[in-house]
Amino acid sequence: MLDAKHIVNLEEIVGKENVYSDKAHLIAYSYDATRTRFEPEAVVFPRHEEDVSRILVYCNHHKIMITPRGAGSGFTGGALPANGGIVLAMEKHMNQVLEIDMQNLVAVVQPGVINMDLQKAVEAVGLFYPPDPASEQYSTLGGNVSENAGGMRAAKYGITKDYVMALRAVRPNGDIIRAGKRTIKDVAGYNIAGIIIASEGTLAVITEITLKLLPKPKYVKAYMGIFPSVESAMNAVFKSLSAGANPVAMEFMDDLVVQALKIKLGIELPKDAGGLLIGDVDGNVIEEVAFQLETLERSFRENGVQDFIVAHTKEERDKLWIARRNASPSITIYGSKKLNEDISVPRSMLPEALKRIYAIGDRYGFKVPCFGHAGDGNIHVNVMVDGKDAKQLEAGHRCIEEIFELVVEMGGTLSGEHGIGTAKAPFMHIAFNAGELQLFKDIKMAFDPNNILNPGKMGL
Amino acid sequence: MLDAKHIVNLEEIVGKENVYSDKAHLIAYSYDATRTRFEPEAVVFPRHEEDVSRILVYCNHHKIMITPRGAGSGFTGGALPANGGIVLAMEKHMNQVLEIDMQNLVAVVQPGVINMDLQKAVEAVGLFYPPDPASEQYSTLGGNVSENAGGMRAAKYGITKDYVMALRAVRPNGDIIRAGKRTIKDVAGYNIAGIIIASEGTLAVITEITLKLLPKPKYVKAYMGIFPSVESAMNAVFKSLSAGANPVAMEFMDDLVVQALKIKLGIELPKDAGGLLIGDVDGNVIEEVAFQLETLERSFRENGVQDFIVAHTKEERDKLWIARRNASPSITIYGSKKLNEDISVPRSMLPEALKRIYAIGDRYGFKVPCFGHAGDGNIHVNVMVDGKDAKQLEAGHRCIEEIFELVVEMGGTLSGEHGIGTAKAPFMHIAFNAGELQLFKDIKMAFDPNNILNPGKMGL
Numbered sequence: 001m002l003d004a005k006h007i008v009n010l011e012e013i014v015g016k017e018n019v020y021s022d023k024a025h026l027i028a029y030s031y032d033a034t035r036t037r038f039e040p041e042a043v044v045f046p047r048h049e050e051d052v053s054r055i056l057v058y059c060n061h062h063k064i065m066i067t068p069r070g071a072g073s074g075f076t077g078g079a080l081p082a083n084g085g086i087v088l089a090m091e092k093h094m095n096q097v098l099e100i101d102m103q104n105l106v107a108v109v110q111p112g113v114i115n116m117d118l119q120k121a122v123e124a125v126g127l128f129y130p131p132d133p134a135s136e137q138y139s140t141l142g143g144n145v146s147e148n149a150g151g152m153r154a155a156k157y158g159i160t161k162d163y164v165m166a167l168r169a170v171r172p173n174g175d176i177i178r179a180g181k182r183t184i185k186d187v188a189g190y191n192i193a194g195i196i197i198a199s200e201g202t203l204a205v206i207t208e209i210t211l212k213l214l215p216k217p218k219y220v221k222a223y224m225g226i227f228p229s230v231e232s233a234m235n236a237v238f239k240s241l242s243a244g245a246n247p248v249a250m251e252f253m254d255d256l257v258v259q260a261l262k263i264k265l266g267i268e269l270p271k272d273a274g275g276l277l278i279g280d281v282d283g284n285v286i287e288e289v290a291f292q293l294e295t296l297e298r299s300f301r302e303n304g305v306q307d308f309i310v311a312h313t314k315e316e317r318d319k320l321w322i323a324r325r326n327a328s329p330s331i332t333i334y335g336s337k338k339l340n341e342d343i344s345v346p347r348s349m350l351p352e353a354l355k356r357i358y359a360i361g362d363r364y365g366f367k368v369p370c371f372g373h374a375g376d377g378n379i380h381v382n383v384m385v386d387g388k389d390a391k392q393l394e395a396g397h398r399c400i401e402e403i404f405e406l407v408v409e410m411g412g413t414l415s416g417e418h419g420i421g422t423a424k425a426p427f428m429h430i431a432f433n434a435g436e437l438q439l440f441k442d443i444k445m446a447f448d449p450n451n452i453l454n455p456g457k458m459g460l
Numbered sequence: 461m462l463d464a465k466h467i468v469n470l471e472e473i474v475g476k477e478n479v480y481s482d483k484a485h486l487i488a489y490s491y492d493a494t495r496t497r498f499e500p501e502a503v504v505f506p507r508h509e510e511d512v513s514r515i516l517v518y519c520n521h522h523k524i525m526i527t528p529r530g531a532g533s534g535f536t537g538g539a540l541p542a543n544g545g546i547v548l549a550m551e552k553h554m555n556q557v558l559e560i561d562m563q564n565l566v567a568v569v570q571p572g573v574i575n576m577d578l579q580k581a582v583e584a585v586g587l588f589y590p591p592d593p594a595s596e597q598y599s600t601l602g603g604n605v606s607e608n609a610g611g612m613r614a615a616k617y618g619i620t621k622d623y624v625m626a627l628r629a630v631r632p633n634g635d636i637i638r639a640g641k642r643t644i645k646d647v648a649g650y651n652i653a654g655i656i657i658a659s660e661g662t663l664a665v666i667t668e669i670t671l672k673l674l675p676k677p678k679y680v681k682a683y684m685g686i687f688p689s690v691e692s693a694m695n696a697v698f699k700s701l702s703a704g705a706n707p708v709a710m711e712f713m714d715d716l717v718v719q720a721l722k723i724k725l726g727i728e729l730p731k732d733a734g735g736l737l738i739g740d741v742d743g744n745v746i747e748e749v750a751f752q753l754e755t756l757e758r759s760f761r762e763n764g765v766q767d768f769i770v771a772h773t774k775e776e777r778d779k780l781w782i783a784r785r786n787a788s789p790s791i792t793i794y795g796s797k798k799l800n801e802d803i804s805v806p807r808s809m810l811p812e813a814l815k816r817i818y819a820i821g822d823r824y825g826f827k828v829p830c831f832g833h834a835g836d837g838n839i840h841v842n843v844m845v846d847g848k849d850a851k852q853l854e855a856g857h858r859c860i861e862e863i864f865e866l867v868v869e870m871g872g873t874l875s876g877e878h879g880i881g882t883a884k885a886p887f888m889h890i891a892f893n894a895g896e897l898q899l900f901k902d903i904k905m906a907f908d909p910n911n912i913l914n915p916g917k918m919g920l
Binding site for chain 2: 101102103104105106147148150154155158161162173175177178181183184185188189190191192194195197198203215238241242243246283284286288290292345346347373376377378412413414416417418419420424428433435436438439440442443445446447458
């Protein structure tokens, strides 16, 4: 437990009403989407950047560990106080959209703003913030930046890092750092924003984010390709994209997911569908949308698509997307617990990668339903086990490790969008050599010599 | 001079034919586009990554300073051995396009590849590498990445950092670092590529670059807007972009540049043109190109354009672009030496920024013709002085310093695309506070504790 004097001193900084160390709060802030639990010793709600700076100075001096937290919706433990200390929760006060600059197509937000709230605010004025992680309804932009969140629209529009123009952040020594500008070009000094993005709260505490916005495309249509096999669908992914298609999204579901959708949710899908691709295309003019659909259909047909469906109305589009939206909840028919990973490989490796991932699953006797963002090479791989069977769980983890080894061997990455946190920290050695891991440590030390910021994450 | 034993030892690593310390070579490698001169003590041509690693280990041990160099075409001294030591020149051996991966839309290149050579190679197979610095005919991709080069197409397509998917680089201790992947999403570990980009060779030596490619748009047309004043042109820039236009480029020339083009080069332009905007629009379908032109024309007319011209053929397009291509050489009519800076401000600040920049010039009695990449807020500001008049030169530098102060006050940056190097190092204190400068130093120290890599740059 945090010494009582520290509680009093923190209360002095942020006010009594913004420091909690009662059991209920400690439990409430011990979770994220991993379902692992680490209780903090206190939860502190900073009111503004100045509070953050003063808290960091205090904690740095007393070597009290700090875990910054947005919504706690991460899949890898990034927001969990793995080594105790305080949770610095941004949701209560630092949750405002500060500005939508229509003239420069920029939004300035505090880290606790929920992704969807920004999306709605900018769409109301005809603009567009593309990054749409599956958690968009509740995850915060501070968390999105810290984990470099992806989403479905990454195939065309890229990921969070592609939209961060500037950050304000506080170093453990209390220094307030302004990184980047509200300009497209800025090459003065090191790209500090670039290294803070995806650093999982281990380098600095983000206090303000300046995000690039786009004009909202006028037309969107959805498409679905029904393929006889996973392999034909996977071939269609990279072949359609290299043929010049640029869909907003290209989401994949394999045969196991298709079966599960039919069995568990009664969703109508063709009997013999061995793989689905679902996505959107968009454009400023309807002819661009038509061009995209034609390019996709041509490539899909060359790769054996059984049926190519286009949704013209909003209702038809919602209906097409039902399958994708229910992919994750449906697959529990294969096991009570899913060990879900979000590997990413170069798109042309998808057919081979999926084949070999299924083969690994077969060797362990596990079903491994796969779905996800094929258009950018990022697949959610779900090793389904009986969560109550310790042996199965352990075998499941070995199965995952083999999958990671395969993916890295194929030029892919441990994580496309979920991050490393605590969950994937044990696997860092598969992806990085000793020199690379040492460089991570050296950078961590440069920002945070006392190792107070989110220690124990990313294998640091 | 480098001790003879070091020359012998370096020759042992890369071969006698790849180490030079004769006067002719030392002079040849003492220049860049700044025209400042710093002679190295030796020039070394590594054959491959392994050479780079061995050279760095050797030099790190003996504390011999190293300046990596591409074409030496930079405007801020980034490739100059400001403190002596050796120049590590990539042009001779490490200049190959290693792969154009049509399936994943990726190119893998060595740092010494010339930008235009890559552009041509990928366009030959229907692909597109957008970053096009004015030096594209001779600057290298290693230099482009090290300075985070921009160019004309940044308005729509972004800058070099938006295309770097992965790097290989060598730390001063010889460790070979692989940063990033050939995947759109990769969030495992710190974004090392992100911090090496724009670091001007001060953190690591880049040995391989993986770049994102795009399908080449099918249609391109050029437009020109002739405005009565700089202010109306500057208003048209941000108003057309916030109205949804997304031109490839939107280049600006002010009235001084227009007059110079007419007087010096006899280029036909309207008599009373007070500002020009020239650019391209592109698309996969001709209707998208038409949509872009309509959106531009509407906004331009709302801001008082006198004439809006569209070039439909390649010949017409080349003719429209003549004015922009000759902007830089034309303005010498205002002074024998131009002190050219590449400031960048949020686009909506352009009208006010230009007005105040001219006012500063007036106070000093200098003409300050401006042109450049208005579509992304990046303007080349040229303080024209008599290069043989020491007093004028000194006043010119004070004038530049005032302009920097103004730009930073308006939320802009010292450099949009040229970098800091030695040329702008004295002005870093205007843009960054003590804590920010300290962070730069801490990061430098983390990568390069002996400070052997390109010392004296960026104010470090």
